[in-house]
Amino acid sequence: MQYPDALIKNILRTTKTIAMVGASGNEMRPSYFAMMYLLAKGYKIHPINPGMVGKEILGQKVYGSLKDVPAPVDMVDIFRTSDAAPGIVKEALEEKERLGLRTVWMQLGVISEEAQDLADEGGLTVVMDRCPKIEHGRFSGEIGWMGVNRRVIDNRKPLLFGKGGSLNRK
Numbered sequence: 001m002q003y004p005d006a007l008i009k010n011i012l013r014t015t016k017t018i019a020m021v022g023a024s025g026n027e028m029r030p031s032y033f034a035m036m037y038l039l040a041k042g043y044k045i046h047p048i049n050p051g052m053v054g055k056e057i058l059g060q061k062v063y064g065s066l067k068d069v070p071a072p073v074d075m076v077d078i079f080r081t082s083d084a085a086p087g088i089v090k091e092a093l094e095e096k097e098r099l100g101l102r103t104v105w106m107q108l109g110v111i112s113e114e115a116q117d118l119a120d121e122g123g124l125t126v127v128m129d130r131c132p133k134i135e136h137g138r139f140s141g142e143i144g145w146m147g148v149n150r151r152v153i154d155n156r157k158p159l160l161f162g163k164g165g166s167l168n169r170k
Helices: 006-013 030-040 082-099 111-121 132-140 145-150
Strands: 019-023 044-048 074-079 103-106 126-128
Touching: 006 132, 030 044, 030 145, 044 074, 044 132, 074 082, 074 126, 082 103, 082 111, 111 126
Parallel strands: 019 044, 019 074, 074 103, 103 126
Antiparallel strands: none
């Protein structure tokens, strides 16, 4: 999936709260690493995992569904299989107004044209087959993605967000 860098940067700058569907308390799972990173970068995360309702992941209360999550939520981050994505998007659309939801983000390997069509029709911005942790790291200079693209290793931080690679989120 190709998305303009400006779109991804705008989502990362304007998002404050993320509902992470499929969050795991297992520290070996990718969702755990992504959640830990995003929390460290100042995002508020509401983990959603029906098997862990009432418990905590990284100090955050776990919810059973989007219906249980307190508002506001800017983004739903889907850490589930592609076939689960349409149902999650349908639930997100049911809660869109209450939560103030703007974005549905499907993690690496999660690709669903049906989910994308539903979200598009519902007025949500959609990103598929990407990871906000990786994208944040790429734009903040923590991951030297630009050097990889040019096939040149470069340790200089790109000044895409401002001095020091900061996202300047408010």
